[in-house]
Amino acid sequence: MANLKLLVLDVLKPHKPILPEFAENLSLVPNVIGVNVSLLEIDQKTETVKISIVGENISFREIEEAIECLGGSIHSIDKVAAGKKIIEEVDTNQDR
Numbered sequence: 001m002a003n004l005k006l007l008v009l010d011v012l013k014p015h016k017p018i019l020p021e022f023a024e025n026l027s028l029v030p031n032v033i034g035v036n037v038s039l040l041e042i043d044q045k046t047e048t049v050k051i052s053i054v055g056e057n058i059s060f061r062e063i064e065e066a067i068e069c070l071g072g073s074i075h076s077i078d079k080v081a082a083g084k085k086i087i088e089e090v091d092t093n094q095d096r
Helices: 019-027 060-069
Strands: 004-012 030-043 046-055 073-080
Touching: 004 019, 019 046, 019 060, 046 060, 060 073
Parallel strands: none
Antiparallel strands: 004 046, 004 073, 030 046
């Protein structure tokens, strides 16, 4: 199994639970060290949020289950880091 250290997810969630409660609940998933939740869009019944999760040996399935238990659904997996450490992205568009 992969040693996931970072997940960045685009998630659709209901207005409740509110963002602090949503983040706190995700932080309780085993092996999660930190959670950031940023509001991207809001409409009458839902919110689109970007969730960044860091930890050691994060279980994607457990994160997915926690999000679903909170009424959310994952739209996309935007970034993943695995291995011994998180590496910085290399800018391949730099002028040479």
